[in-house]
Amino acid sequence: MSFKKRFLAGSLAAVLTLGMATGCTTVRKSDLSDDYSTVVAATYGDENIYLDEVNYYLRNSQLMYEYYGAMYGTNIWENEGAEDALREEVMASIYQTRVLCDHAEDYKVELTDADKTLIADRVSEDNQEFMEIAGSDEKMLTDLMTKNALANKVYKAIIDETEIKTTEEDNRQNSISYLFFEEAEEADETAETETAADETAETETTADETAEAETEAEETGYKEADAKAALKKVEQGTSLEDAGKDVGIDVSTTNFGVNEEQTTEFGKKAVTLKEGESAMVYEEGTGWYVMVCDSENDEDATASAYESAVEEEQSAHFSEVYQELDKAKFKVNEDVVKSLNIADTPVLNLESETEDSTEDVSLEENTAEDGTAEDVETEDETTEAE
Numbered sequence: 001m002s003f004k005k006r007f008l009a010g011s012l013a014a015v016l017t018l019g020m021a022t023g024c025t026t027v028r029k030s031d032l033s034d035d036y037s038t039v040v041a042a043t044y045g046d047e048n049i050y051l052d053e054v055n056y057y058l059r060n061s062q063l064m065y066e067y068y069g070a071m072y073g074t075n076i077w078e079n080e081g082a083e084d085a086l087r088e089e090v091m092a093s094i095y096q097t098r099v100l101c102d103h104a105e106d107y108k109v110e111l112t113d114a115d116k117t118l119i120a121d122r123v124s125e126d127n128q129e130f131m132e133i134a135g136s137d138e139k140m141l142t143d144l145m146t147k148n149a150l151a152n153k154v155y156k157a158i159i160d161e162t163e164i165k166t167t168e169e170d171n172r173q174n175s176i177s178y179l180f181f182e183e184a185e186e187a188d189e190t191a192e193t194e195t196a197a198d199e200t201a202e203t204e205t206t207a208d209e210t211a212e213a214e215t216e217a218e219e220t221g222y223k224e225a226d227a228k229a230a231l232k233k234v235e236q237g238t239s240l241e242d243a244g245k246d247v248g249i250d251v252s253t254t255n256f257g258v259n260e261e262q263t264t265e266f267g268k269k270a271v272t273l274k275e276g277e278s279a280m281v282y283e284e285g286t287g288w289y290v291m292v293c294d295s296e297n298d299e300d301a302t303a304s305a306y307e308s309a310v311e312e313e314q315s316a317h318f319s320e321v322y323q324e325l326d327k328a329k330f331k332v333n334e335d336v337v338k339s340l341n342i343a344d345t346p347v348l349n350l351e352s353e354t355e356d357s358t359e360d361v362s363l364e365e366n367t368a369e370d371g372t373a374e375d376v377e378t379e380d381e382t383t384e385a386e
Contacts, residue, residue: 036135041336042091044098045328051336053144056134057090058340059347063130066348077343087337095330096322100151103325107157111150119145133347158321159314166309173255173301176270178291179230179244180252184221222247227288231280240278240292253294255301266291 036052043049065086069076076082104110111119123141131137136144230243241251254270262268266289269281273293280290 037137037140039336040333042094042330042332044095044330047098049094050140051340052135052137052140054090054094054337055340056136056141056144057093058086058342059130059134061086061090062342063347066346070348083342086342087340091332091337097147097151098330099322099325099327100154101147102328104150104154107154109150109153109157111146111153115149116146119149130347155318158318161321162314162317164310164313166306166313168302168306170259171302171305171309172258172296173298173305174258174271174273174293175253175255175295175298175301176273176291177240177251177253177294178266178289179227179240179247179249181222181227181230181247181249181288181290183285183287184223222287224282224288227280227290231278231290234278234290234292240290243290255298255305257305258296 036055037050039051040048041051041054065076119142122145123138226247230247233243234240244251256267256270258271262271265281265283269279270291273279275293275296278292280288282288
């Protein structure tokens with residue numbers, strides 16, 4: 001899959017719930033020379049969509065990508081297609097927001113006074129530096145956030161209609177603790193040692209050196225006998241943790257859907273175990289798993305799996321309904337949108353952070369203090385479509 005497709009698949013939401021850049025002190029100063037509020041970037045039916053709105057969406061997303069890229073020491077814009085993918089993400093979100101807003105009356109959805117007050121508060125809190133770099137003002141931002149909030153209410157109304165078919169039992173997860181015995185590569189290492197001995201006639205390989213090489217090979221992994229010995233200890237009452245300590249292996253844990261089709265030998269065996277039962281399986285090319293079933297129903301894991309399954313059904317229902325919605329013609333002025341340079345106009349000011357090493361600028365702190373990454377919530381709980 002190309003980077004462009006992976007970027008869109010991972011970041012395009014059915015409704016872009018705008019994360020505000022309120023209180024952010026790391027943005028660069030704006031170098032805008034044009035009034036973006038007069039430049040038409042797209043049209044939706046008879047409505048003009050101006051570049052200031054597009055730029056605000058784009059710079060919000062850009063800030064987040066650059067922030068996390070800086071955390072991991074990567075520059076996402078060096079990937080081919082990344083800039084175009086972000087532009088497509090933004091335009092798709094703007095389009096979908098318009099479509100959903102057009103059907104607010106159909107779903108008897110409207111904004112309450114509380115919603116409008118919340119929007120006004122968020123607009124007044126928005127960081128002025130960021131508004132400058134995004135080429136926006138309070139009027140544009142109020143309109144943008146109003147559309148977002150309304151679209152999210154319509155989205156929620158649609159997914160609330162979903163007839164949920166999955167059950168908690170369908171998604172029941174067990175809890176498995178296990179020791180993984182990575183298979184030793186003794187044969188390959190020994191063969192390499194023997195080959196090297198034949199090719200270096202000048203230096204004779206002694207029997208002691210060969211034995212040492214074989215010992216090193218054995219130390220890179222384990223044999224079936226090691227796993228069997230650990231299993232026997234567990235069956236005789238030794239804890240899995242203690243059995244692992246004897247061979248230098250830490251206990252790991254995982255979950256399996258007991259009603260799901262398993263594709264690995266590990267999974268196939270794990271879903272058959274009752275609580276307290278132990279077993280061992282071999283995975284070709286990897287090694288042996290000595291496992292113990294801690295629970296046949298891990299409540300937390302089951303709840304999480306059920307929630308994910310419900311969200312998948314809701315997402316599928318939304319996609320089905322969305323395809324049937326009447327949509328006005330959406331036309332993007334590609335040249336105008338592409339004029340928004342991304343790679344050469346970073347939003348995050350890393351130089352500022354480097355100069356002031358004593359100031360810990362974190363997205364979480366900004367969120368807690370100023371609402372940086374909070375969504376524009378309506379009176380009803382809003383939900384993002386994955």
